[in-house]
Amino acid sequence: MSSSKRALAAIATSALLLSACGSGSSTSDPNTLKVAANATDRASMDAVVAAFKQENAGINVTVTYADTDQLQSTLRTQLSSGTGPDVFTVWPGNGNPGALQVLQPAGYLADLSSRPFAANIPAGARSVTQVGGKTYIVPANYSGIGLIYTQKAMTEIDGQAPKTWDELITLCGKARAKGKVLMALGNQTPWVTQLVTYSLVATTTYADDPEFAQQMTDGKATFAGSGWKTALDKYLELKNAQCFSDQPLGTSYETTLKDVAQGRAVGVVQVASSLAAVRTEAGEGVELHMAALPAGNDQAKTRMPGAVSGAYGVNAKSGNQELAVKFVDFLASEKGQNLYNEKGGTLPAVPNTSFKVDPALASLDQHLRNGTTVPFMDQLWPNPKVQQEHFNQVQKLFSGSTTVDEALAALDKAYAAK
Structure with a gap:
């Protein structure tokens, strides 16, 4: 693809992300949830969404995927203008425009500390999922x-x-x-x-x-x-x-x-x-x-x-926060974690005993066990x-x-x- 075509494709994708997420914070339909996720996590999120919809008849979930750079560059603009999605990718810790410690101080993330999954997040992951001792994101996978x-x-x-x-x-x-x-x-x-x-x-x-x-x-x-x-x-x-x-x-x-x-x-x-x-x-x-x-x-x-790689937060100003919280609860459940990571070729960030490690991840799993990550x-x-x-x-x-x-x-x- 020529450089000009790539540039046009990038602009088109960015515009699509903006338009698709445009009404996320003011959703009037309590049965519709808008999600924005990283393009690298498409297989994982598609599997979770399909299972969530199967368990919740009548619920519609629309997911917009974008490349990392486009997602990070547009997300804060959407959130600050009140047009953000209900649930969206948040990078653990700090270090980029879409990271927890960048978005939370601005009031963009709902406090999820009271959710059942918060107590099950491994101690080693809390420094990148919490701010001030409060949990603001649900970690989805452990990656390498x-x-x-x-x-x-x-x-x-x-x-x-x-x-x-x-x-x-x-x-x-x-x-x-x-x-x-x-x-x-x-x-x-x-x-x-x-x-x-x-x-x-x-x-x-x-x-x-x-x-x-x-x-x-x-x-x-x-x-x-x-x-x-x-x-x-x-x-x-x-x-x-x-x-x-x-x-x-x-x-x-x-x-x-x-x-x-x-x-x-x-x-x-x-x-x-x-x-x-x-x-x-x-x-x-x-x-x-x-x-x-x-x-x-x-x-x-x-x-x-x-490290914990993929994670998701709930828009603090979402007009559909009840459904958004229900969705992240499902994502944090044993079923949600296993689906996300079986399809993504990663490891659950909230561990459980029923997950079968992809043979392709044997080396990462061994480094984890050896403490050499x-x-x-x-x-x-x-x-x-x-x-x-x-x-x-x-x-x-x-x-x-x-x-x-x-x-x-x-x-x-x-x-x-x-």
Whole structure:
């Protein structure tokens, strides 16, 4: 698709989101619920909505899906103008315009502390689902970031999931020798730019310094003086070793999924919820796996980003709050959590004993059990500017218009901004 067509498509999607959610806060029909969700969670949310409607005859639920960037950029505008949806994606913690700690102080989220599910949220997830000890969002899934690949393509290049950095670099060459790329990379889509960095930083920074995020908060650490420099250097090393798509800045998220599904790429570094999208593209029979992206040669130090990922809040000004609360209660139930995560290829954020882990998530599940996951970095940042600057700097690194040191200085400046 040409750049002009992509721009028109983005504008059209954004306009659709605005129009579809336009009457969400003033719904007059008590049997109609409007939901806005991330496009990566379509399979999960569709399954929950179908089951909710089956259990609640006469209820109509309309869901509008949008890409992460479009959803974040339009949501606050809708909420501030009183035209927001009844239920919508809220990112846990902080770090982007649609995050809990950005939306809650503005009064956009209903207090859900009295709901039964609030007491069942794991202690480790409360820091990113609560503000001032009160619960404002229902966490939907526990996700990870890693290399999602098809076993067919991995076998075709006579490879296996890399355990060390040297193995990763070698695998890139093996993929190229077979006419493939190891990792499809869609850095044209801004939010995609962060995923490789996060995967590498989990090891280069947090393996030796697990309290790094708190040290940043306390003003005792910086991006420039940490393993972030190593991670960005390695990001570019992967680029120079031809591990990625030939033109990452001209490749979209959607294209990367097609490249993996159709065998042009062995895999893609993505969030676990993208497993469902790859399956949709490739067909249900495809064998998928997910592995941590190694950033060093000491396998014992490899860490994997893992955290509460998808979450939903209720519009504090919804004209249909009773139905909205009923919906999030269902989403938080054992049935709702299992449906959401079975379809999304993720793990329930509110654990239960009946959930069967997708075999593709064996690595994430093992890292969880071993205590070798680290939070998604942006969830603990003090403002949305850092994430946006990260997107910008990675794109500039790939265009050759900045250096790693300049990128790190820009991140430190954004972190200090009020």
